[in-house]
Amino acid sequence: MPENTPYMVAAYIITAAILVGYAVLLYRRTRKP
């Protein structure tokens, strides 16, 4: 079995970063000043 765990870890981190990052951005934009 090939050992390519770092690729999997990178993909999972990037997915979470994009989705959580966008959710936080949206929260900041919708928060009343």
Next chain:
Amino acid sequence: MTLLKTGRWITIVGLALLAAVYVRALAFTPVERFQGPAQKIYYVHVPSALCAMLAMGLVGIAGILYLLLKDPRFDRFGEASAEVGTAFSLVMLTTGPIWAKPIWGTWWTWDARLTLTLFLFLLFLGYLLLRGAVTDPGLRARYSAVLGICGLVLLPFIHLSVYFFRTLHPQPIVLKPSAPSLPGEMLVTLLFSFLVFTILYVGLVTQRYALSLLREQAEQHA
């Protein structure tokens, strides 16, 4: 509960469930024999691609409905769906090459499927840039609706590109006329992940829609 709060709660639930998807995919789903751990990128890559296509499909349908009914709610929804779709297509376009490198030996190849998905991402960007560039609300809604319909037309070509052209990209494993060719545990993880990505899509679109409403109300008061 206001639309904004509803959207926030759906998003929070979606993000919590995304953590559950990670646990399920990493700890309770078997490792594929030939590809190894990299195959598990499948559980984020495919649902994000499906949600990006769902987002563009709904932008196109909202565009058609706007042109027919002239109801600004469809325009507002199209804007929200396009922005959220951009985020999902960014996930698709980053996880795809990360999966491709260890399996195909290259990050990227200019074949039909990959090029068309890049085009989908650029279409999302173009849609958002167009909205930023046109100040008249009526014109902006009309132009955006037409571009959204172009995006809707693109979707079948993306899905069928793996049948029409020679490509490194695999053919659909689940969304095909015959039964899914995936072991039960992997299929459950994929379907769970797709459900969670759809919940996230709904939560984020609801929030983005509420943001457009807030901006319109602020403009009217100004």
